[in-house]
Amino acid sequence: GKDVDLQVALARRDGHWYLARTVAEADQVIAAAQAAEQARVEAAQAAATATDPATAPGSDRPDTAKTAAKP
Helix, strand or coil, X not given: CCCCCCCXXXXXXXXXXXXXXXXXXXXXXXXXXXXXXXXXXHHHHHHHHHHCHHHCCCCCCCCHHHHHHCC
């Protein structure tokens, strides 16, 4: 039942006001999620490359064993 006088930092996003601290924390969570997703995508690409000989480094060179076996 008492009045409270306080000051808080606010940030405006899309026409709405939010606590600046909450916005900063949400931005950190979003950045971490995006970094984790990027790492997951890169790991999946690396795994696919490791299991697919056609995409492995040097796959543009002809197979010398097959070339040598031809008459």
